[in-house]
Amino acid sequence: MAGESGKIDPMHQFQIEPLAKLDLFGYDISFTNSSLFMLVVLGAIWVFMAGGMKRELVPGRWQMAVEGVTGFINNMMSSSIGPEGKKYVPLVFSLFMFILFANFMGMMPIGIVPGAHAFTVTSHLTVTAVLAVLSFGTVLVVGLWKHGLHFFSLFVPHGTPWWLLWLIPLIELFSFLIRPFSLALRLFVAMTAGHVLMKVLAGFVINGLNAEALWVAPLVALPSFILMIGITLLELLVCAIQAYVFALLTSLYINDAVNLH
Amino acid sequence: MEAEAAKLIGAGLAAIGAGLAAGGVGNVFGSFLQGALRNPAAADSQQGRLFIGFAAAELLGLLAFVVAMILIFVA
Numbered sequence: 001m002a003g004e005s006g007k008i009d010p011m012h013q014f015q016i017e018p019l020a021k022l023d024l025f026g027y028d029i030s031f032t033n034s035s036l037f038m039l040v041v042l043g044a045i046w047v048f049m050a051g052g053m054k055r056e057l058v059p060g061r062w063q064m065a066v067e068g069v070t071g072f073i074n075n076m077m078s079s080s081i082g083p084e085g086k087k088y089v090p091l092v093f094s095l096f097m098f099i100l101f102a103n104f105m106g107m108m109p110i111g112i113v114p115g116a117h118a119f120t121v122t123s124h125l126t127v128t129a130v131l132a133v134l135s136f137g138t139v140l141v142v143g144l145w146k147h148g149l150h151f152f153s154l155f156v157p158h159g160t161p162w163w164l165l166w167l168i169p170l171i172e173l174f175s176f177l178i179r180p181f182s183l184a185l186r187l188f189v190a191m192t193a194g195h196v197l198m199k200v201l202a203g204f205v206i207n208g209l210n211a212e213a214l215w216v217a218p219l220v221a222l223p224s225f226i227l228m229i230g231i232t233l234l235e236l237l238v239c240a241i242q243a244y245v246f247a248l249l250t251s252l253y254i255n256d257a258v259n260l261h
Numbered sequence: 262m263e264a265e266a267a268k269l270i271g272a273g274l275a276a277i278g279a280g281l282a283a284g285g286v287g288n289v290f291g292s293f294l295q296g297a298l299r300n301p302a303a304a305d306s307q308q309g310r311l312f313i314g315f316a317a318a319e320l321l322g323l324l325a326f327v328v329a330m331i332l333i334f335v336a
Contacts, residue, residue, distance in 0.1 A: 011334070080309060182320055189323040192330075245316040248309060 008203035010196045014123055034127070037119045041101045048101075069097070076248060081255045088254050091138060095131060096247040102127075103191060103239035107232070122242075123191040125184060132184035135250040139179075143257035154260055179253060183246060190242050194235045201228040268332045275329040282322020289314040 052066025106120025
């Protein structure tokens with residue numbers, strides 16, 4: 001069968017390939033395609049922000065776009081934390097922009113340049129785990145700094161009956177400790193699953209067009225291609241929603257640390 | 262039963278979880294729309310809660326996907 005020779009591996013896109021070998025005290029710190037795309041994301045954010053921060057009195061289109069994003073995060077922080085939320089806008093804004101741009105950068109059709117492959121930085125658990133630890137660490141540091149040991153009253157909600165005092169703190173502690181894992185896992189899996197799905201559909205299209213039997217191309221490849229367009233649009237939506245959810249949950253967790261229920 | 266066959270059956274069973282999560286996500290948005298149509302003035306202020314519910318329901322579906330992937334590629 002023709003499909004057997006040109007087998008398309010949907011997991012190959014997540015492979016990390018070193019572009020320049022580097023070695024530090026026996027640790028492999030090679031410059032990989034992941035690092036390259038992180039730099040590309042950083043550059044894209046820098047260009048986007050620099051273009052809109054000219055502080056014109058009458059904002060142009062670009063400045064309106066930047067102000068829209070900053071205003072969006074600003075609103076979210078002040079509505080979920082209150083007036084004290086302003087202090088944490090830079091952190092949440094950076095997290096949001098990095099995740100959003102990294103997600104979108106992985107969806108760019110870079111593959112039309114021969115030899116180049118798009119790489120989604122956020123489709124690796126190591127990257128999303130570091131982002132989640134950033135968010136969770138801020139909650140811990142802010143909570144312990146502001147309230148001292150009183151921070152642990154977070155685990156005993158108001159109005160807990162005395163005969164449940166042995167169980168509720170346990171559940172609250174568990175749900176608190178699972179936050180970084182759920183944050184990291186959600187982003188990582190959403191990106192991975194979407195990209196695997198798209199590559200599987202792309203494999204249907206390519207193998208269908210290459211099939212020896214002529215009826216396969218219109219019956220399999222064409223519907224798959226149409227479905228793929230829809231899935232791509234859905235995936236763009238998911239990219240934005242995941243970045244939003246990450247920022248929203250971070251703001252809620254910071255709210256817990258600042259206001260203690 | 263062969264171990265390989267059992268893994269694949271397990272991964273297929275995990276896909277049921279993804280389908281159930283689809284029902285959960287649909288329920289979140291459906292209920293939100295029902296409430297929003299009854300009181301459109303209050304809908305905008307509840308969008309944050311909408312996405313929290315969405316994130317919670319979606320996470321469980323994604324966990325089902327993780328289980329399937331672990332069964333196929335890791336275990």
